Structure formats: C-alpha cells, structure tokens
Amino acid sequence: MRLKFWKKKTEAPIKKSAAREWADAVMFAVVAASIIRWATFEAYAIPTSSMEKSLLVGDYLFVSKLHYGARTPGTPLQVPLTHQTIWGTEIPSYLDALQLPSFRLPGFSEVKRNDAVVFNYPVEDGHPDDLKTYYIKRAIGIAGDYINIRSGQVYINGKVVENPEQRQFSYHISTDRVLNEKFFRSHNITDYYRTPTGYEVHTSPGKAAQLAALDIMKEVKLLQAGAGVGTAEVFPQVPGKYGWNKDNLGPLYIPKEGATVDINEQTLPLYEHVILKYEHNENTEVRDGKLYIDGKQVSHYTFKQNYYFMMGDNRHNSLDSRYWGFVPEDHVVGKAVFVWMSVDPNGDLLDKVRWSRVFSMVE
Secondary structure, three states, X not given: OOOOOOOOOOOOOOOOOHHHHHHHHHHHHHHHHXXXXXXXXXXXXXXOOOOOOOOOOOEXXXXXXXXXXXXXXXXXXXXXXXXXXXXXXXOEOEOOOOOOOOOEOOOOOOOOOOOEEEEEOOOOOOOOHHHOOEEEEEEEEOOOOEEEEEOOEEEEOOEEOOOOOOOEEEEEEEEOOOOOHHHHHHOOXXXXXXXXXXXXXXXXXXXXXXXXXXXXXXXXXXXXXXXXXXXXXXXXXXXXXXXXXOOEEEEEEOOOOOOEEEOOOOOHHHHHHHHHHHOOOOOEEEEOOEEEEOOEEOOEEEOOOOEEEEEOOEOOOOOOHHHHOOEEHHHEEEEEEEEEEEEXXXXXXXXXXXXXXXXXXXX
C-alpha cells in the first residue's frame, strides 16, 4: 500500500475579468502607439495652402522622427496621443508645472537644404516649446548660410538656389469675363479670390504664362514688391532700417552653433529675439539698443544651437521665416517623407480622394 505523506499544494490561476483584459490591451496599445509616435513616425494633416502645389490642403503625411532624431519630451505631464487639447474639446491636455530639458536622440541625417520640415511655430506664446503649433515649410537656408532674396529669387551664399518645381507666386488677372470655380479648377488653381479689378491667383510661373496666352485674358501680372521698399510685417520688423520685404531680403546670416557674431546697432535687431527667447540665457536683456548679459554689455555673441530659415513653396501666401525669423534646432520635429492619403476638401463625392497622391513621396 502506497501512503501519501505530503502533497504539493497547487493554486488555481487567477483569471482576469473581461474588463481587466480589455483595459490591459488598451493600455498596451496606448503605450506602444505613444512610443512609435514619439520615436519613429507620426501622422500630420496639411490645413493650409502655404506649401502648394508641392503639398496640398487635405494631404495626410507621415513625418519621420528618425531622420533628425527624436526629441525627449519637455512636457511629460500630458494626456497620451494628444497635442495641445483633449480631443474634441478646448481643455488643455497637459500641465506645464513640470518642464524638463529636451534632448535629441541621434538621427541618421541632418536638416538639409530644401527638406520639407515639420517644426513647432517658434514665436507662438501660451504653450511650452514642444507643444507649440506644428508648421511645415521648406528649409531654404541651414545653419551657417547667408541667405539673400532678390526679386523673389533666393540666393544662398551668393549662388542662385534651384527653385521648387511647384513653387507659386501671386498674379493679378484682368479679364472681361466672369471666371467661376470650374474655370480655375480646370487650370489646377485652388488659391484665388475676386478683386475690384479682376482676380488674384496664386499659381506657378508656367501656369501664369498659360493663362496669359488665353484669348479672354487682358493681362496676367506678377504681384511683386520692389527692392528697397521695406514693409513692417517682414523680419525683423524694422522697415526703415533694412528696407526688406517678402521678395527682397538680406543678406542675412543664419546662426550656427559655435559661431560668433558682432553685436552692434546693425546686427542686434536681427538676433535679439534668438538670444532672448531661444538660447535659454538667464539675466539677458536689451536696453537702449544694447545687449546685456548678467548686467554686462556685450559686443559679440556665440550661438548655442543651430537655426534654419524656412519658406513655403506658395511664396506669396506663406507665413514663414521672412516674417518671424529663424527656427531653432530644438523646435524641429521631423522630416515629411510621404503622403499616405490625400482628400480634396472641395472635391465631389467620386473625386474626393486624390488617388494619384496616395503613397507619393514628398519632394
């Protein structure tokens, strides 16, 4: 006869409820999506026409964080998968009581000229740097470049820059005919409006030439600002001093990390905002046209990070560096790489999706 003096006690496995399993699955999905969104790729939509015709209103992009390196979060107290507000509300999605220094992980590329770059709008107030509104423009000039714009043509370091193939300018159309939406859509023009003397359209030089050849056209005139005619809205908002406008600007040095510039009456307005707002300096101020750091007047300054000069391809309908200055490197989010979906907001039901743009690369 076999006697059992001792038997190992076995415990029944604890079974999770269906609600607990769903909660765990949702939590895992949120964490995984947050990591992917932060470190690799993130989806964005194009809301304005500032990059037409390279990027269209209704384009949905994937933006690579891998190219330039992902940034560590500066505002950690935030609802996952949100930006400034909780979905569908005006309720802030974050608390700015805790702000951390932001660092950039290694990337496999630097920002290159003509890259289509997503960044946080630098001059926006009311949000931490990493939660400012997202903009997308083309990096026309990179750190260390001298940029000059003459009659709408960009020069970098004294050399003519190859223009984006789809760039647009503003033209005035004079005609005796009433032009309707069908006419403009047939000529692939979506950015236009009626004026007392005709129509103003934003289109490419080639398309403008085609319009001028039509019998119904009396005149198609490029609307361009003259050299030396400064405007108050153009950087650095001192029109009488520099005489710069949207079509004529510079030469202007784009700050590079480690580079030193003289600080004087001519250069201070160009770099004042950078030094005060983006360089994370303490005890820095401008008084009576002079720069003071820790109470001492300085005659030169060495930059702590790289900066970029961004422009939209729709040159006369883009709020960009010509108006508010440089983009700091720590505001750069990533590189736009391809369009995964494109929806025409004004298209008919059968023409709503722009199939030719789906999964197209961003040039």
